[in-house]
Amino acid sequence: MTTAGSAREPKYQRIAGALRRDIAEGRYAPGERLPGENDLMAEHAVARMTARQALAVLQAEGLAEARKGAGVFVREFEPIRRRGIQRLSPEQWGSGRSVWDAxxxxxxxxxxxxxxxxxxxxxxxxxxxxxxxxxxVWLRRRRFVLDGKPVMLSVSYFPAALVAGTPITETDTGPGGAYARLAERGHAPEHFREEIRSRMPTADEALRLKLAAGTPVMLIWRTAFSAEGTAVEVNEMMLDAASYVLEYDFEG
Amino acid sequence: MTTAGSAREPKYQRIAGALRRDIAEGRYAPGERLPGENDLMAEHAVARMTARQALAVLQAEGLAEARKGAGVFVREFEPIRRRGIQRLSPEQWGSGRSVWDAxxxxxxxxxxxxxxxxxxxxxxxxxxxxxxxxxxVWLRRRRFVLDGKPVMLSVSYFPAALVAGTPITETDTGPGGAYARLAERGHAPEHFREEIRSRMPTADEALRLKLAAGTPVMLIWRTAFSAEGTAVEVNEMMLDAASYVLEYDFEG
DNA sequence: CAGTGGTCTAGACCACCGT
DNA sequence: CGGTGGTCTAGACCACTGA
Structure with a gap:
């Protein structure tokens, strides 16, 4: 028998399914090591490539994570909660705290x-x-690293006419950040629009965020408008989807 | 030579990179067919598994899509814009239109x-x-299909005490949908919270949404609260990330 | 029908890690 | 060092498609 044989489901899917069930039912805890290629070859009598394919399925689903020379491990997940609306209230940045502190x-x-x-x-x-x-425009390109792991890449764009000569053009924007500086110049952001997409990262993006295989990114494009309706900032963010939960609270 | 050889980058990554560049620079348009396994084997003098791996990279990134017996094609992307806040205003559902119409x-x-x-x-x-x-609770499980393609799975939960005997327990909830019925009973939803996550789908989820490989799902958990602060609905939604852009507009 | 991608085998060498 | 996952070859049969 050189191929799938009698069963309708491919061998690697059967093996992956068994492991998935074992993970879901807690027989393998987060962080724990799964059976390796050699284990699966012996246990299910399949070739190395077939065992690899089964493990690849779990990695593609974000359930497992391979560490070269060590094994394949069940992934852990403990996200940051990003409160989309409250975090941008003037009380946040008006008082010297950065938006991120929220x-x-x-x-x-x-x-x-x-x-x-x-x-x-x-x-x-x-x-x-x-x-x-x-x-x-002036741009500010930043990377946010939490507990040693990059969780977000951010590029902010500001109209040069609004920010030239302010600390927004320097590394340290000062207390309250760029929004406080805009407010001092009479361009306080009052209205926001956030657009959210999700997709798989390119190889380069995965590298910069140190993403495990099977982890999507969330893209947030935020535009900040002043009271006159002028756009005063565009911020493109790329988040590790495994590190974030986005939350929006609003009235109907 | 049985392995990678002199180059630091694996062969399949080199091949995938070349194709990725060709797609980015428009040499292959959306919907167009890419070179197949046999083409890549001949062109780069590699084994079938290596050519497959290169094509698998592009599929995992969501850039390409395999159609069995036909070839591998550049993916197209035309999302639905879901305006998170405006769509839930009472004017929407108060007037017999469903939230989705927005x-x-x-x-x-x-x-x-x-x-x-x-x-x-x-x-x-x-x-x-x-x-x-x-x-x-009563639950309502729905699937939304746009132009023949499933784009969202939804499960709504309502406290049984609030909805027993109303059309919310029937297939057709009537004009304005479930929110209009809740409002008539004095439980109009006024405050909303939406939580957004993104991850790769399981094999079963991918099947139910007819997802191409390399497409994440976005999970939205919405809770609707009445004026008294009571939760009157929890709605778990699973969206095809390739079909959606989420938008939230709000004041600072 | 010929061509395509999907699955699978049975080997091999490599870089990396310390379970 | 032995074991791990990562890459690669050279074959094979299958189910599906109609470019």
Whole structure:
């Protein structure tokens, strides 16, 4: 017999299904090691590639995670709760606290400012130009690392005319962050729009967020508008979907 | 040479990278057929499994989609825009229109009511019991199909005490849907909370949504509260992430 | 029908890790 | 060091498609 044989379901799916059930029913706890390729080959009398395929299914579902030279392990999941609306209230950034402080409490956060630079023309994504109404912008590229793991990549775009000469063009934006600086200049953000997509990351994105296989990213595009309805910031965020729960509270 | 050889990057990654670049630069348009296994074997002088692995990378990224017996094709993407907040305003459901009408216009939508039943005890997820404060609930299980493709699975839970004897326990909830019926009984939903997660689907979930490989799902858990702060509905939704963009508009 | 992707075997060498 | 997962070969049969 060189192929699937009598059963309708492929062998690797049967094996994967058995392991999935074992995980769901707690016979393998989060963090615990699963049977390896050699174990599965012996137990189910299949070739190495078939055992690999079964383990690949679980990894693609985000249920398991391979560590080279060590084994395949059940994944753990403990997300950050990001309260989309409350976190952007003026009370948050009006008082010297950053917006981010609302998301995490008592965890080890590092915000790496990767780049702060003025760009224009073709270097600015056309979607950003359309929203801000100018191709002369400052961008702030940051990476947020929680307990040693990158959880979010962020690029903020500001119209150069609004932020030139302010600390927004420097690494440290000062107490309350960029929104407090915009408010001081009379461009306080009042209205927000967040657009959320989800997809699988490219190989490069997976590397920068240190994502395990089978982990999607969530993309949030936030536009902040001042009282006059002018867009004063566009922020493109890419989140590790395994690290986040997004929450929106609102009235009907 | 039985293995990777001199290059640091695996062969299948090199091949996948070349195809990815070709797609990004438009040499293969959305919907167009990519080189198949046999083409790649010939062109790069590799074994079938290696060519397959390269194509598997693109499918895992959601960039390509295999059709058995036909080939591997560049995927297309045209999402539904779901406006999270406006769609739940009383003007929407107060006037006989369903909430869903706000999302799509002039497209062929079918809402399949899969089950309407009273359940209790262990049959109710404990998270739902905790929120609603009772294990006596009615559930409505639905599937939303747009232009022939399933885009969302939905399960709504209502406290049995609130909905017994109303059309909410029947297939057709009547004009304005379940929210209009709740309002007539004095339990109009006024406050909403939506929690959003994203992950890869299980094999079963992928089947029910007819998902292509490499497509995550977005999970929305919505709780609706009446004016008194009582939870009157919990709705668990599972969306095809390739079919949706979520949008939230709010004041700071 | 010919061609496609899907599954599977039975080997092999490699880089990495310390279960 | 032995065991692990990662990559790769050169075959094979199958079910499905109609480019």
């Amino acid at each position: 998301d995490i409490a008592e965890r080890d956060l590092a915000v790496e400012v990767i780049a702060v630079s003025e760009v224009s023309g073709d270097e600015v994504p056309s979607a950003v130009v359309n929203i801000l109404g100018t191709a002369e | 999302d799509i216009a002039e497209r062929d939508l079918a809402v399949e009511v899969i089950a309407v039943s009273e359940v209790s005890g262990d049959e109710v997820p404990s998270a739902v019991v905790n929120i609603l404060g009772t294990a006596e």
